[in-house]
Amino acid sequence: DVKVTQSSRYLVKRTGEKVFLECVQDMDHENMFWYRQDPGLGLRLIYFSYDVKMKEKGDIPEGYSVSREKKERFSLILESASTNQTSMYLCASSSQGLHTFGSGTRLTVV
Amino acid sequence: DAKTTQPTSMDCAEGRAANLPCNHSTISGNEYVYWYRQIHSQGPQYIIHGLKNNETNEMASLIITEDRKSSTLILPHATLRDTAVYYCIVTRNQGGKLIFGQGTELSVKP
Numbered sequence: 001d002v003k004v005t006q007s008s009r010y011l012v013k014r015t016g017e018k019v020f021l022e023c024v025q026d027m028d029h030e031n032m033f034w035y036r037q038d039p040g041l042g043l044r045l046i047y048f049s050y051d052v053k054m055k056e057k058g059d060i061p062e063g064y065s066v067s068r069e070k071k072e073r074f075s076l077i078l079e080s081a082s083t084n085q086t087s088m089y090l091c092a093s094s095s096q097g098l099h100t101f102g103s104g105t106r107l108t109v110v
Numbered sequence: 111d112a113k114t115t116q117p118t119s120m121d122c123a124e125g126r127a128a129n130l131p132c133n134h135s136t137i138s139g140n141e142y143v144y145w146y147r148q149i150h151s152q153g154p155q156y157i158i159h160g161l162k163n164n165e166t167n168e169m170a171s172l173i174i175t176e177d178r179k180s181s182t183l184i185l186p187h188a189t190l191r192d193t194a195v196y197y198c199i200v201t202r203n204q205g206g207k208l209i210f211g212q213g214t215e216l217s218v219k220p
Binding site: 094 | 144151153154156206210211
């Protein structure tokens with residue numbers, strides 16, 4: 001069964017910390033995505049990548065960066081975590097129009 | 111990508127068919143209709159997609175009107191486990207980013 005694995009299910013970090021959210025897929029997909037989901041705002045795209053070392057800004061990239069050094073791994077980086085980045089973060093990979101999502105990381109910044 | 115309109119919420123009795131409508135009146139000829147669902151606290155899950163013809167798989171059926179301005183997702187025998195938010199997404203960019211609306215919150219009741 002195809003899989004997208006996010007490294008942590010729950011994470012609590014302090015304001016100002018550098019935070020890494022890791023995502024790994026085992027489907028050899030070219031495309032990978034990071035979304036965040038907040039009540040009333042739905043899922044919003046942060047960054048995506050169509051290939052190794054390539055990245056594109058989504059709708060809300062401010063305060064985030066990404067890294068794609070290997071095809072299977074797409075990392076989301078919060079350079080200096082803030083309380084307004086408390087959210088559910090969802091990683092996905094896609095091929096042929098079908099997105100497979102991870103289970104999500106619920107990040108709380110205190 | 112064309113905008114979609116879905117009812118905010120729907121109820122369905124367990125064992126009955128759930129029919130979830132989606133309006134996409136501005137859809138263009140090369141845009142696909144995708145359906146995903148998100149069960150509470152999980153990542154979205156792909157259900158089905160189509161271009162013009164009706165489609166069926168082990169999870170659901172997708173009925174697209176002849177003018178392609180609307181579609182209906184049918185869960186033939188809804189179970190309690192089908193309680194979720196259902197998203198209808200229209201996109202030409204297969205494999206590219208998805209734009210999620212608010213979706214329809216389906217509650218399957220015993």
